[in-house]
Amino acid sequence: MQSQSKAYAYGLAAVLAWSTVASAFKISLAHLSPAQLVLYASAASLLCLLGLLAVQGRLPELAPALRRHWRASLIFGAVNPALYYLILFQAYALLPAQEAQAINYTWALTMSLLAVPLLKQKLQRRDIAAALVCYLGVLVIGTRGQLLELRFSDSLGVALALASTLLWAGYWIFNARDTREPVIGLTLNFAFSLPLSLAWCAYTGQLGPVAWQGLAGAAYVGAFEMGFTFVLWLTAMKLTPSTARIANLIFLSPLLSLALIHFLIGEAILPSTLVGLGLILSGLALQKLAPRAKPAAALSADGGS
Template sequence: MIKKEYALGLLTVLFWSTSATAFKLTLQHMDVLQLLFYSIIAAVLILGIYLLIQGKIDRVFKLSRKEYQFYVLLGVLNPFAYYLMVIKAYDLLPAQIVQPINYTWVVTLSLLSVPLLKQPLSRLQMLATLICYSGVVILSYRDSTTGLQLNYFGIFLAVACTFIWALYWIYNVRSKQDPIIAIFLNFLFSIPFVGSACLLFSSFTLSNWKGLYGACWIGCFEFGFPFITWITALKSVKNTNNVTNLIFMTPFMSLIFIRTVLGEELLPQTYFGLMFILAGIFIQRYEEYSSFKSDS
């Protein structure tokens, strides 16, 4: 029988694998800001109900002023800024381009650790960065025979949002709270920012219910449930590498949904670009694992 932590890890992979397709389908019925607003509302409800069932909801109201300010800052980074850029990238580009690029955040994290955490950049990390971003270049290349339109502002957003995500995780290390409480607060405190943006640049009025269904799906299976299953899986193992490595199945499973549900024709560049990105990530992970082993 499959162990609990692996079952939860694989369930998380399945949830996140649907995200690229869900973003593209939902954007057919609502704009970027509306999608972000309603999906965040759904996520807050899911996470809030989970904390209520766990008997932890009262801890949300017992933080210091400094802690609340800290989570407001994190909420601006993620989900507000990060997902605003991600969803806009999906709005401008085919899903098969944005989804693999999104995984370069692992390498981006090591790059940002140099100026922010004063960590040196090793030769292996430089190699990983070079290989990873070579994959981005391959994904970004489209000639007249491919039939896919490229928007380079979309490429910029897909790459730039990985820096926001990496920055979020660097600051998130300082959090001493239960991870689910921290994520709940991030989403809760992002609502005024997303709501204000929606009020100024969009509207809360929906043309049909299909968009709301899609936003609820994203709120549940990109934001809400995956964080619960992922964090629970990580808490269930001594060596988290055994579970975290499962996450690299996501791009491949995501391509299956992109092809079968969304109907995008997968191009050779997509496979080659993804292979380069994952090769860079594996080199990066090998470097981190080697450093961990030498320290322990």
């Protein structure tokens, strides 16, 4: 019981942190381009992870892990954080935060659908039903309830938000086979992705001076979306005797996130967002009733928010 209580504490702390990041994305993007936010947030996250390893006395583990796994670290780092967050932040730049974060929660369903061609898993009837319900929710959000007109609030933004779920789900499917220790692996991913993000910003002329508010926002995103919060969630997963109990906590995040989006950013929460998010969460709940195990366990439950 004590172990489960600690697991709940770590899990709730992670969920609370993830609930703030949609607002943090939008606030930061008022001062930074998506590519700049990826760059500075990745740098902040790498510093956080290196600091954590230093406190734990584990920095010497990095060099041998780098020699053994540099190829995997380069590939994983190029996908996440470099490409995934570039696409996700561009979606947030184009869409209201409430719409982008709601659509992003369909990543769990995307993972099950991708597992069919990638892991040769069979598609269950419940998966098909969950897909229909979830993507109906996306349609409601993207059209702001104007289903018959099929006129999206921002077609490119919706497409990018959905594309980000493909990257995130694919990343975690392949990450399930990763033999690296999770925190060491994540640190190496950021170490390899940082030069890629820097090169992209240099190539596109985005290395000029930026406002301190943007840097502060990027530091927050790096710490609480990409860095420490992952460790909190991982710790919760290790402490709990039932990963399902902790994984279910993630359903609190979108509701808390909507409240923060309203009060911190000032967005009026649209009825279509509430209806669409309700459909998405209902589809995900239906999917969880499926008897087969899902790939890449609840370790990946944040989805990039």
